[in-house]
Amino acid sequence: MKQSDNPVWFYNEFRQVGTDFNDPAVVAAYDRNQHSSTVEAEQALVEQLGITAGDTVIDLGCGTGTFAIQAALTGARVHAVDVSQPMLAYARQKAIAAGLSDRIRFHHQGFLTYNHNAAPADFVITQAAMHHLPDFWKMVVLLRIATMLRPDGVFYLWDTVFSFPPSEFQAHIEAWIARAAKPTGEGWTVTDFETHVRDEYTTFSWIIECMLEEAGFVIETVERASSVITAYTCRKKCSS
Numbered sequence: 603m604k605q606s607d608n609p610v611w612f613y614n615e616f617r618q619v620g621t622d623f624n625d626p627a628v629v630a631a632y633d634r635n636q637h638s639s640t641v642e643a644e645q646a647l648v649e650q651l652g653i654t655a656g657d658t659v660i661d662l663g664c665g666t667g668t669f670a671i672q673a674a675l676t677g678a679r680v681h682a683v684d685v686s687q688p689m690l691a692y693a694r695q696k697a698i699a700a701g702l703s704d705r706i707r708f709h710h711q712g713f714l715t716y717n718h719n720a721a722p723a724d725f726v727i728t729q730a731a732m733h734h735l736p737d738f739w740k741m742v743v744l745l746r747i748a749t750m751l752r753p754d755g756v757f758y759l760w761d762t763v764f765s766f767p768p769s770e771f772q773a774h775i776e777a778w779i780a781r782a783a784k785p786t787g788e789g790w791t792v793t794d795f796e797t798h799v800r801d802e803y804t805t806f807s808w809i810i811e812c813m814l815e816e817a818g819f820v821i822e823t824v825e826r827a828s829s830v831i832t833a834y835t836c837r838k839k840c841s842s
């Protein structure tokens with residue numbers, strides 16, 4: 603599906619909000635800045651989820667492709683989806699260097715526009731990407747993800763999720779920025795985190811958890827790295 607196939611009220615997910623992942627300089631610095639997406643971390647996630655040869659895996663908002671590559675190394679068929687052409691070009695080069703270009707299909711589409719025209723997925727993964735959408739559109743995306751998965755298939759969501767008491771927002775946001783921001787050249791900076799909070803769409807945990815259930819998922823594990831980051835491993839209910 604292309605953006606132009608949708609009604610005029612439909613969200614334009616190709617317009618970058620917050621950090622501009624269409625900027626080649628942001629893309630080139632990404633693997634240095636994103637400390638959660640190292641090869642070791644993505645390999646551990648592949649093992650934790652139990653991805654093996656023959657599985658069909660969809661990575662939504664794949665970025666520079668580190669997870670997609672580690673998943674493909676198991677022999678899985680991987681669909682790597684992103685709205686940023688520069689991100690996809692960078693990820694494709696990494697896949698070619700790893701000898702995996704025939705095992706990963708790259709799609710210049712997004713959460714709201716990717717059409718999965720292949721075997722139902724065993725796993726759908728999205729990390730650090732869904733917060734680019736407002737809540738209404740996140741709900742639409744969760745319904746779409748449920749249709750991409752086979753019954754009992756696994757949906758893994760890692761993202762910024764606010765699990766602090768809402769009235770304490772100021773202290774938690776300021777503590778997060780103070781703790782996580784790095785000097786320029788070493789990681790995401792204070793300005794990057796400020797942009798994230800101001801312009802992007804992190805959701806409260808109690809809202810996203812209701813949305814996951816409403817979309818037909820059972821939440822099997824909740825890993826709260828902090829009051830601002832959570833990973834959910836969910837399973838699509840057989841009946842949905």
Ligand SMILES: C[S@@+](CC[C@H](N)C(=O)[O-])C[C@H]1O[C@@H](n2cnc3c(N)ncnc32)[C@H](O)[C@@H]1O
Nearest residue numbers: 615623639663665685686712713729730731734
């Ligand atoms: C912070 S990066 C995360 C990349 C990777 N998943 C990781 O964990 O390192 C966010 C990615 O989501 C992509 N993105 C933003 N909005 C999107 C959308 N609506 N659909 C798909 N990808 C999107 C951006 O282009 C960017 O590559």
